[in-house]
Amino acid sequence: MQTIYILWLRQLKRYLRSKSRIIGALGQPLLFLLALGYGFGPIFQKAGQGNYINYLAPGIIGMSIIFTSIFSGMEIIWDRQFGFLKETLVAPVSRFNIMLGRTLGGATVATLQGIIVLGISFIAGFRPHGWHLIIPAILVMFLISLLFTALGTMIASLLDDMQGFQLIINFLVMPLFFLSGALFPLQGLPAAMLTVAKLDPLSYGIDALKALLLGISHFALATDLAVLAVITFIFLSLGSYFFSKIQL
Amino acid sequence: MNIIEVRGLSKRFNGFTAVDNISFEVKQGEIFAFLGPNGAGKSTTIKMLTTLLHPTSGHMLLNGHNPVTDSAQVRRSFGIVFQDFSLDDELTAYENMEFHGVLYKMPPKVRRERIEQLLKLVDLWDRRNNLVKKFSGGMKRRLEIARGLLHHPKIFFLDEPTLGLDPQTRTHIWDYIKHLNQTEGITIFFTTHYMEEAEKVAQRIAIIDHGKIVAIGTPVELKALTNTHSVEEAFLSLTGKTIRDEEANNVDAMRIRRRMWHR
Numbered sequence: 001m002q003t004i005y006i007l008w009l010r011q012l013k014r015y016l017r018s019k020s021r022i023i024g025a026l027g028q029p030l031l032f033l034l035a036l037g038y039g040f041g042p043i044f045q046k047a048g049q050g051n052y053i054n055y056l057a058p059g060i061i062g063m064s065i066i067f068t069s070i071f072s073g074m075e076i077i078w079d080r081q082f083g084f085l086k087e088t089l090v091a092p093v094s095r096f097n098i099m100l101g102r103t104l105g106g107a108t109v110a111t112l113q114g115i116i117v118l119g120i121s122f123i124a125g126f127r128p129h130g131w132h133l134i135i136p137a138i139l140v141m142f143l144i145s146l147l148f149t150a151l152g153t154m155i156a157s158l159l160d161d162m163q164g165f166q167l168i169i170n171f172l173v174m175p176l177f178f179l180s181g182a183l184f185p186l187q188g189l190p191a192a193m194l195t196v197a198k199l200d201p202l203s204y205g206i207d208a209l210k211a212l213l214l215g216i217s218h219f220a221l222a223t224d225l226a227v228l229a230v231i232t233f234i235f236l237s238l239g240s241y242f243f244s245k246i247q248l
Numbered sequence: 249m250n251i252i253e254v255r256g257l258s259k260r261f262n263g264f265t266a267v268d269n270i271s272f273e274v275k276q277g278e279i280f281a282f283l284g285p286n287g288a289g290k291s292t293t294i295k296m297l298t299t300l301l302h303p304t305s306g307h308m309l310l311n312g313h314n315p316v317t318d319s320a321q322v323r324r325s326f327g328i329v330f331q332d333f334s335l336d337d338e339l340t341a342y343e344n345m346e347f348h349g350v351l352y353k354m355p356p357k358v359r360r361e362r363i364e365q366l367l368k369l370v371d372l373w374d375r376r377n378n379l380v381k382k383f384s385g386g387m388k389r390r391l392e393i394a395r396g397l398l399h400h401p402k403i404f405f406l407d408e409p410t411l412g413l414d415p416q417t418r419t420h421i422w423d424y425i426k427h428l429n430q431t432e433g434i435t436i437f438f439t440t441h442y443m444e445e446a447e448k449v450a451q452r453i454a455i456i457d458h459g460k461i462v463a464i465g466t467p468v469e470l471k472a473l474t475n476t477h478s479v480e481e482a483f484l485s486l487t488g489k490t491i492r493d494e495e496a497n498n499v500d501a502m503r504i505r506r507r508m509w510h511r
Contacts, residue, residue, distance in 0.1 A: 092323040
């Protein structure tokens with residue numbers, strides 16, 4: 001228990017101490033929110049879909065979460081050869097606890113990043129459908145964070161070096177984000193694209209956020225939560241399995 | 249009593265034999281040097297002894313425990329300083345020590361006292377609240393030595409602990425290590441490319457080349473065996489003068505990139 005706590009605390013301390021990382025990771029969501037939000041706003045309005053900033057905000061929160069989570073998970077690649085990981089792997093601690101502590105830490109960091117983006121979207125004009133649903137929305141953000149940090153850990157356990165990182169960003173993270181319904185409604189999509197969106201875990205995360213923050217939902221909140229929970233469990237299990245197989 | 253026993257230990261990676269049927273033992277309280285050219289199998293052997301890598305065949309006992317089947321007991325028995333720095337740069341010296349103490353489940357009171365004692369020993373107590381990224385290479389090494397000793401290990405592994413350090417720092421580091429060997433009776437197992445360090449510090453030396461141990465004995469015995477006047481000459485006479493070009497692996501590539509990032 002103490003092991004998990006100290007590993008979690010370490011991730012959090014590292015995050016809070018690297019101001020440049022916090023600010024840097026905000027640049028992209030901010031740009032999306034402002035450029036797309038104000039850029040497509042009038043068209044969205046004309047199409048009878050209402051306020052685009054409102055529609056977009058949960059998607060952009062999801063975006064900052066998926067990027068931060070996968071990156072936190074993949075930080076293990078750095079640590080694996082140099083930093084702390086070697087030190088932790090020779091300690092009399094189970095691999096599962098190491099993996100869990102790190103993943104919980106990474107997920108907490110990603111949730112914090114999501115909360116900051118939520119705050120920024122308020123400034124940009126986002127208004128949730130009910131203020132009392134902010135806390136449940138943050139819990140959903142944590143669940144999404146956990147899912148993708150576990151995925152990042154799993155990928156990191158399988159890769160040898162950072163060479164593959166760009167590949168993961170372009171062929172995994174970007175598609176997961178763009179096909180998730182973060183930017184556009186899933187209603188009325190071509191069948192093929194809807195099928196892809198249905199296979200994308202982030203779709204359910206963003207749908208759950210929209211259900212709570214906007215009161216609109218494609219899959220229904222209960223389905224979203226069930227899918228997220230099951231996939232998180234699968235990724236955590238696979239992540240800890242692959243992590244336990246790391247030999248240096 | 250032998251604190252380390254190795255019998256017929258081998259490690260093969262995809263047809264390449266990194267360690268080839270080696271056997272040796274280290275006595276409790278001994279300072280033992282493990283020398284060899286690049287790619288000879290030193291680091292692979294240390295990784296197997298410290299539970300990071302499973303051997304292809306052979307037996308090992310550390311402090312009476314088998315690293316493969318009883319890794320938790322073995323991990324409690326040793327401390328290690330890796331070739332690459334393994335501190336967290338974003339944490340302070342004290343936080344790095346504390347992290348280690350928690351991982352090794354030391355009671356808080358004992359942990360705090362021992363951290364203070366060791367940080368004073370390596371002259372870093374005044375810098376305990378500074379972030380490690382502000383430290384020089386020598387300071388980082390001293391901190392890693394203090395950290396590796398925190399949980400009272402019986403065996404202390406040091407993989408090229410003085411690489412890239414100036415002669416003053418190197419002398420200091422060996423003084424700490426010898427001091428600990430004498431006062432706490434810790435067995436020291438180290439590798440180095442500085443032969444004069446091995447000659448000065450080690451009580452016994454094993455020389456490994458192409459995965460095999462080619463000679464083992466006290467510095468005097470090695471010199472007598474090869475009819476030379478220094479361990480360096482003995483080493484060259486045993487391993488030849490050909491330069492070993494170790495193929496750069498991913499780790500080396502990352503090491504280079506990391507240096508570029510951090511400077």
